[in-house]
Amino acid sequence: MEVLETIFNVSLIAAMLRTTTPILLVALGGTFTTKAGIFNIGLEGQMLLGAFFAVLGSLWTQSAWGGVAIGVLAAMCVALTFSFFVVTLRANEVVVGLALNILAGGLTITLTKAIFGTRGSIVSGDIVGLPRLHIPVIEDLGSLGKALGSFTPLIYLAFILVFVVWVIIYRTKLGLYIRVAGEKPAAAEALGIPTGLMQHIASLLCGVLAGLAGAHLSLGYITMFAENMSSGRGFMAVAVLIFSAGDPVKVLFGCLLFGFADALSLRLQTFGLSSYLVLTVPYLVTLGALFLLTYRQRPKIFRETAESLQLIRREKA
């Protein structure tokens, strides 16, 4: 019992919200492209470049918000490149997305070396991290309030954005056009709604949020940049998006699940379990849970797969 109490306590919830934030931000970005009918596997690279340039920006401008702005701009540049290839030139979205991911990985390493002469990471006391907000009303609520009342602004923003993104997608003209462009482009074209433009806008919005996610990674709780610091969160976001079909509310739950498992694994590490093993936990838990959640919704796909497998076996026999 004691062990459980040390694992599950208020600070675990606080940690969970912290670890949920980056994947939530980037996945919310991905809702726009998902709804616009683009399979955006390049989230990882956008987030990584966002993290890198947020650190650079913070050093240049000596301001955390300057850093965030530059990180977001960088991610938007990647997003625009992505949509230029995919929408304007009609290139394959998976190929372009993967290429940009690889480019982002290489570029951050090269630039780190070129600018700072170091390998792997940028650590400096001069990087200005995001301030913690102290919200008195929440802080007054006892120990839980203490844990929840002093986050960096991006964490609060991420959860507010769930609602904002929902409103944009389901209640505004822009969101409507983005959905139509993704679901039935012929209908949009016949009414004079430019589908290409909608997809570019969706990609740019995605870039903004991916940039914020990156900035949260490098300026949020630790103020540094490390090689490949997005560590697959962009890909997890893609998985969450597939299972949620880009619905912001379902995205929130998928990401919370991931954040919880992530926070739990951090906690477990302090118990001396092998860190390699522990680090796989969040990914396994999230994928497993998403699979179970959607298993019942998609009986047809699974049934059909099972049937074709049977068929192949029968034909072999």
Add this chain to the structure above:
Amino acid sequence: MAFAVEMIGVSKSFGPVAANRDVSFGVRHGEIHALVGENGAGKTTLMNILFGLMQPDSGEIRIDGKPVVMESPRTSIGLGLGMVHQHFKLVPSLTVAENMFLGMEITKAGLVDRKAQSEKARALSEEFGLRIDPDRRIHELSVGAEQRVEILKVLARGANVVILDEPTAVLTPQESRDLFRIIRRFADTGMTVIFISHHLDEVLEVSDTVTVLRDGAVVGTRPTKELDEDSLVNMMVGRQVNFDRRERKKMSGNTVLELRDVFARDDRGLPALRGIDLEVRAGEIVGIVGVDGNGQTELSEVVSGLRAPSHGEIFLDGKAVEGSDPRHMRAAGLAHVPADRLVRGVNPGADIASNILMGRQHVAPWAKKGLIRWGKVRELARELMQRFDIRAKDEHVAVKTLSGGNMQKVVVAREFSQHMPLLLIDQPTRGVDIGAMEGIHDEIIRRRDAGAAILLISVQIDEILALADRVLVMFNGGISGEVDPANTTEEEIGYLMAGGSRSKEAAA
């Protein structure tokens, strides 16, 4: 006075296929102008060019006498054009109202005001007599209802030139008459209408002028009052087509399909079928008529295994059908021509041969040891293309590039050539021209004479009366009566379609 719409010397080719050849015609203000021609004559292509969905290879378009370049539908919509497309351009996951107001949303404080849109849509639907529930999602609707949405969408936009590409293909005669009354009213107030139809009676009844296309070229433009059905057919196909009333055969084989007390719910969970009892015997055509939305869609889905009945039993060849699964139904002997060919009938991106193959990919001689024998499949495809008069260069042509009627023929050819004991046919001749319609009707009769049990659903009452051996009328999810097609009257059917039942009639 200048024409409201004029097309001069318009040509358009798709590779080797010349869809439009030097087409010129003009439409006067306030006129109802019919465009007719066989499947693949180039009607849809011509209208797509006028609407800016396609660019002509050469030629000129004038609106009110002024030359214009229709770069995209944005240009044409800006010039006051509206179009009802042959293959609907509706967004399945959005509601009726959202689709109607797409591109011209009513907003409040920056957000789409869905309540206001719903109310306006309802008002429009009532004003124009096109029944529709504005809050339903498109994917829950029958094709007839989708057609009404598509028409309302254009009427809501208040266009001054309206193009209607086969607006009545899935409307009942009554609905078509209502639609044309509305159109007449609009034309009298100065709206210009171009409409395409294969129903020549309709064309002769409502249009002022007719332009006939054949093989992409204009055969002629005539005032309607100078024409009759024969002369029109002659212009369209260049030969005589005879319409015989078919001989009916009294025949009763064993029961192939039986529904006992079947209930089912629609996508919203509301009861759509209420206690259907039905029997189709070998060698018999049972026709179903009814106003669209009275359970025909659900009936066809239940029989094809796409929808599970909530109560009741279905027997195929005397055996109860377990569960509901299209694949089991097909394996048990069902061939199915669905109402919406693009959604359930064809794989538009694939070629004709692959589409013909669908459903027999596991069966010899088209497959052997798990491998497809394409030589055989292509041979079959070529043979069917000839038998069903599918107009395309060869069997490698992608189905999505076929004209609407030719797509329909691909579906019919595939299903009819399976030689299944049970045929479920939903709108068999949607969008096919009169020549091909006769061909399909002949094939239906031939399948019946070969001993197939046929359940025929159509909004074209004439078609049902001409083909069916027994006719059942559906109302509100139930069967309101059975009539003998040989000596029934339109009044009798109309009465049953409106829900009057035989017993009540007798009591009154």
